[in-house]
Amino acid sequence: MEELLQLLSEIRPDVDFEAEDELMDADVLDSFDVITIVSEIQDKYNIEIDVADIVPDNFNSAELIWKLIERCM
Amino acid sequence: MINNVLDYLEKNEQRCPEKTALADTCVSITYAQYADYARRIGTGIARAIKQTNMPVAVLIDRNVRSIYTFLGVVYSGNFYVPIDATMPIERVQLILDTLQPMAILDARDVCDGSFGAVSVDEYLDVSPDRLLLSKIRDNMIDIDPLYTIFTSGSTGVPKGVTVAHRSVIDLLEAFEEAFNFTESTVWGNQAPFDFDVSVKDIYNALYVGGTVQIIPKKLFMSPVMLLEYIDEHNIDTLIWAVSALRIVSDFKALDKYIPKCLNNVMFSGEVMPVKSLNYWMENIENVRYVNLYGPTEITCNCTYYVIDRHFSPEEKIPAGKPFKNTRVYLRDESGHIIRPENADVIGEIAVSGTCVACGYYNNEQKTSEAFVKDIGVSAYPGIMYATGDLGYYDNDGNIVFASRKDSQIKHMGHRIELGEIETALNAIEDVTVACCVFDEEKGKIVCFYQAQQECKKQIVDGLGKKLPKYMWPNIYVHYEQLPFNKNGKIDRVKLKKDYIENR
Numbered sequence: 094m095e096e097l098l099q100l101l102s103e104i105r106p107d108v109d110f111e112a113e114d115e116l117m118d119a120d121v122l123d124s125f126d127v128i129t130i131v132s133e134i135q136d137k138y139n140i141e142i143d144v145a146d147i148v149p150d151n152f153n154s155a156e157l158i159w160k161l162i163e164r165c166m
Numbered sequence: 167m168i169n170n171v172l173d174y175l176e177k178n179e180q181r182c183p184e185k186t187a188l189a190d191t192c193v194s195i196t197y198a199q200y201a202d203y204a205r206r207i208g209t210g211i212a213r214a215i216k217q218t219n220m221p222v223a224v225l226i227d228r229n230v231r232s233i234y235t236f237l238g239v240v241y242s243g244n245f246y247v248p249i250d251a252t253m254p255i256e257r258v259q260l261i262l263d264t265l266q267p268m269a270i271l272d273a274r275d276v277c278d279g280s281f282g283a284v285s286v287d288e289y290l291d292v293s294p295d296r297l298l299l300s301k302i303r304d305n306m307i308d309i310d311p312l313y314t315i316f317t318s319g320s321t322g323v324p325k326g327v328t329v330a331h332r333s334v335i336d337l338l339e340a341f342e343e344a345f346n347f348t349e350s351t352v353w354g355n356q357a358p359f360d361f362d363v364s365v366k367d368i369y370n371a372l373y374v375g376g377t378v379q380i381i382p383k384k385l386f387m388s389p390v391m392l393l394e395y396i397d398e399h400n401i402d403t404l405i406w407a408v409s410a411l412r413i414v415s416d417f418k419a420l421d422k423y424i425p426k427c428l429n430n431v432m433f434s435g436e437v438m439p440v441k442s443l444n445y446w447m448e449n450i451e452n453v454r455y456v457n458l459y460g461p462t463e464i465t466c467n468c469t470y471y472v473i474d475r476h477f478s479p480e481e482k483i484p485a486g487k488p489f490k491n492t493r494v495y496l497r498d499e500s501g502h503i504i505r506p507e508n509a510d511v512i513g514e515i516a517v518s519g520t521c522v523a524c525g526y527y528n529n530e531q532k533t534s535e536a537f538v539k540d541i542g543v544s545a546y547p548g549i550m551y552a553t554g555d556l557g558y559y560d561n562d563g564n565i566v567f568a569s570r571k572d573s574q575i576k577h578m579g580h581r582i583e584l585g586e587i588e589t590a591l592n593a594i595e596d597v598t599v600a601c602c603v604f605d606e607e608k609g610k611i612v613c614f615y616q617a618q619q620e621c622k623k624q625i626v627d628g629l630g631k632k633l634p635k636y637m638w639p640n641i642y643v644h645y646e647q648l649p650f651n652k653n654g655k656i657d658r659v660k661l662k663k664d665y666i667e668n669r
Contacts, residue, residue: 104628104640117387125387125636128413135393149389158196 094159100137101155104129106134110155117149127152140165169308170331172240174338175201178375182349185341186370188230189399190380192275195230197375203234203290207271208241208291208299215268216300218243219310221527223267225251225283226359227274228380233359233368235286236313243302244268247326248360249544251280253634261316261324264528308332314527318575318637319581322589325526328364333465334365335450336520340404340489341366344470345430345456347403351376354401356386356410360460363434366405386410389419396425404428405458407435408442409579415442420449434458434467436576437567441476447473459485459567461581462549463536463551465521468492469565484564485557485619492519492575494565495550496557497541506563514571518542518550573603577611580636587599587611587629588638594628595619599648602639603662605669613639614661616648 102108108121116122122130130152131142142165151161168174175197178187180400181208183198195203207498211222220241225250226232240244247256247265251274258281262270272283275551313333314326341347353371355378357363371378377401385392391412396404403537404411411433414420431446447455460467471486488494496513504513518540523534540548556568573584591600600615615625623641629638643665651657 106622106642122387123635124292124413125409127387128416131417142417144389144419145422147417149392151386151422152387158576 094139094155097134097162100133100153101130101158102155114154114156115151122152130158132152134162138162138166168335170240170303170306171334172204172303172313173374174206174236174369174372175237178372179285182375185349185375186377188233188380190229191382193230195234200234200237204237204241205296205299206233206292206296207238207286207289209295210292210294211242211244211269211271212298212302213292215244217268218305220244220268221247221265221314223247223262223265223270223281223283225249225270225272225277225281228358228383229261229273229275231275231286232273233378235271236359236368238282239271240287240291240304240312241299243306243442245313245316245328247316249316250358250360250634254631256632257324257634261326264323265314266528267375287314292336293591300603304330308335309524311524313365315360315462315522318574318580320583320585322586323408323529324586325529325532327462328461328524328527329362329365329465329593330524331355333521333523334369336491337366337465337467337489338369340491340521341370342373343490345454347374347376347377349375351397351403352401353378353403353405354399355380355397356404356406357569359640361407362466363405365581366466370405389414389417389424393419393423393425397427397615400427401425402427403430403432405430405432405434407579408433409436409656411446412439412442415445418445424449428453430454432455432456432458434460435581436577438483440479440481440483443473443477443483444479449625457483457486459565461555462551463523463550463553464492464517465517465523468494468517468519475664482566484560484562484566486564489521492517492521493550494518495543496559496565497552501541503541503614504559506559509559509561509620512558512568513557515553515565515567516541516550517553522549522551533543534572575611577604577609578636582611582637584611587613587633587639590629590637591615591625593632594625596624597628599656600625601648601656601658601661603658603665605641605662605666608665608669610640611638612641612646612662612665614642614645614656616645618646620644634660 178197179201236246270283275287275483314328316324319325355367455473457471458467469486495516507628540550598616651658
């Protein structure tokens with residue numbers, strides 16, 4: 094999880110990923126952020142995220158993103 | 167004789183008044199409504215500003231209202247300037263300072279009065295004054311500007327590319343010859359309206375009496391839903407940024423869902439990776455795939471290449487050959503024209519024709535640097551646009567893009583001058599000096615900065631006030647002392663080499 098927070102803050106250094114839980118619903122992240130996050134996660138954890146899982150509900154918080162990673166491992 | 171894009175709107179209003187012209191997630195309007203709303207807005211603006219050929223800024227959203235507001239501005243005899251109000255205030259202000267607009271209209275779903283903008287709704291109650299509008303129209307000619315679109319500027323000030331009616335009319339006639347769109351065509355609009363990629367959706371549809379379906383931005387983060395949406399709205403033509411098509415291919419979304427009605431997939435803005443294109447072509451056959459090339463300054467595109475064969479990943483997809491009524495030169499360093507017979511010789515791509523923009527609004531210096539004397543003309547004045555792109559001819563006479571002459575980059579679908587980022591970086595108090603390079607392979611902007619201590623947070627805060635998000639560097643490297651070369655300039659070559667070796 095620490096690693097993930099680090100990765101996320103490199104993509105969006107202006108966002109507090111530990112606190113934010115409406116990353117998508119409050120338009121904090123845009124589509125290019127999500128796409129970048131997915132590619133970086135796939136590289137880092139050597140997993141493949143199913144495209145059907147690339148939906149806003151899975152990206153609202155760092156915790157949800159982490160759960161998605163765990164499901165793919 | 168057609169000398170104004172409104173001629174197309176009125177033709178469709180007569181011919182197919184009940185046909186759906188524009189649609190977004192909430193609203194859909196017919197050609198009759200499109201023309202009526204535009205005339206109301208046009209009447210309102212004309213009464214308010216009483217001048218013509220002046221800029222009118224429009225705060226845009228991804229909605230139908232933004233588009234009919236544009237044409238409302240045109241009815242008033244003025245030209246529109248789309249502004250994305252989600253950009254940092256300082257950058258919007260820089261644009262407004264250059265523009266000195268006569269009025270600012272708010273076409274967004276939620277108007278909040280920012281920048282002193284007037285809600286378009288106020289003008290929708292105005293009854294159209296056809297006499298006033300036709301008087302204005304009688305005085306307009308096709309070299310009058312239609313729109314100004316701002317693009318990144320290397321000195322830190324965005325440049326307003328100003329395009330006349332005749333250039334867009336020329337684009338539409340050239341597209342008709344090349345692609346034969348029909349009134350049944352439905353364009354799935356991806357590009358924001360402050361990017362000229364969207365000009366092709368708006369005006370091609372207007373030209374043939376087709377439909378523009380505006381795709382919500384949010385769908386681009388759910389690739390499978392995006393593909394389903396395409397079918398639900400019978401979208402058959404995509405004129406998208408390469409980066410948007412890649413969202414589908416990079417995540418293999420076509421493995422889950424294949425849209426059934428697509429006829430045309432056209433792309434521009436960046437070099438399309440062959441791997442991504444092949445993924446599309448293997449999954450959806452019987453679609454015309456077209457690579458479009460050209461900067462905003464020559465009205466969208468000057469060359470095109472219809473994909474007619476299989477490309478292997480190490481090949482490059484050509485930018486292709488010029489559209490009808492457009493001349494494209496390659497010029498070598500001594501200013502001579504390179505002939506197509508001399509394949510593989512690299513030169514700068516320059517463009518001449520009706521497509522060439524009027525220039526950069528209120529920026530004589532930048533205009534004269536890029537809009538230069540036409541090298542094919544000697545005995546009378548002629549203008550061409552020097553793109554700053556380098557290219558060469560392949561053995562079939564197609565132009566192939568090679569690289570840039572300067573430090574302009576394409577990143578996430580945006581055209582960015584690294585100089586604009588550097589200007590913003592150097593204005594930050596904690597930073598002594600900074601520069602940026604682009605890591606093409608990883609698609610990342612890397613910032614090297616000299617400061618007494620590591621201060622990424624201060625930099626991020628500082629840039630957030632000045633630059634849109636897509637211009638922010640992705641990587642920050644702190645130096646106590648940046649390396650300088652013999653000429654006393656920051657040694658970017660060394661910095662980039664060291665970075666790439668150690669990343």
